[in-house]
Amino acid sequence: MTSATSVRVDGRCGTVAGVEAACFPTLAVLVVDARLERGRLGCELVAGHDGAHVALAATGRGGDQWWWLRWNGQLHEVIQIDPCATELAQQPYGDCCILPDGHVGRHSFDLAPLPPLPR
Numbered sequence: 001m002t003s004a005t006s007v008r009v010d011g012r013c014g015t016v017a018g019v020e021a022a023c024f025p026t027l028a029v030l031v032v033d034a035r036l037e038r039g040r041l042g043c044e045l046v047a048g049h050d051g052a053h054v055a056l057a058a059t060g061r062g063g064d065q066w067w068w069l070r071w072n073g074q075l076h077e078v079i080q081i082d083p084c085a086t087e088l089a090q091q092p093y094g095d096c097c098i099l100p101d102g103h104v105g106r107h108s109f110d111l112a113p114l115p116p117l118p119r
Contacts (some may be wrong), residue, residue: 003095011048013042052070053070065087066081081100096109
């Protein structure tokens with residue numbers, strides 16, 4: 001587990017993708033206890049990031065597997081990536097980064113919470 005200090009950055013990317021459970025037919029079959037997101041998913045990375053956008057699309061196996069929608073324009077894929085191992089240890093109870101491992105930019109605890117998106 002990596003440790004980090006918190007530097008609050010308010011800007012999230014804001015790019016949105018629309019998804020439906022039908023977009024993930026094999027995921028629903030292959031993953032035990034899959035919980036699929038539906039509607040509009042917002043990129044969870046910091047504003048101005050390089051590379052593809054990412055949003056948590058599904059969890060499975062009791063929350064032990066995290067599946068991410070990764071997209072750039074019209075091209076998209078759903079890929080299983082473990083969460084980032086960085087932890088903010090300076091808080092009384094700690095705080096874990098909830099972005100995918102290897103993400104670009106700031107950790108989730110350095111960003112403002114994701115705003116709710118209309119469904």
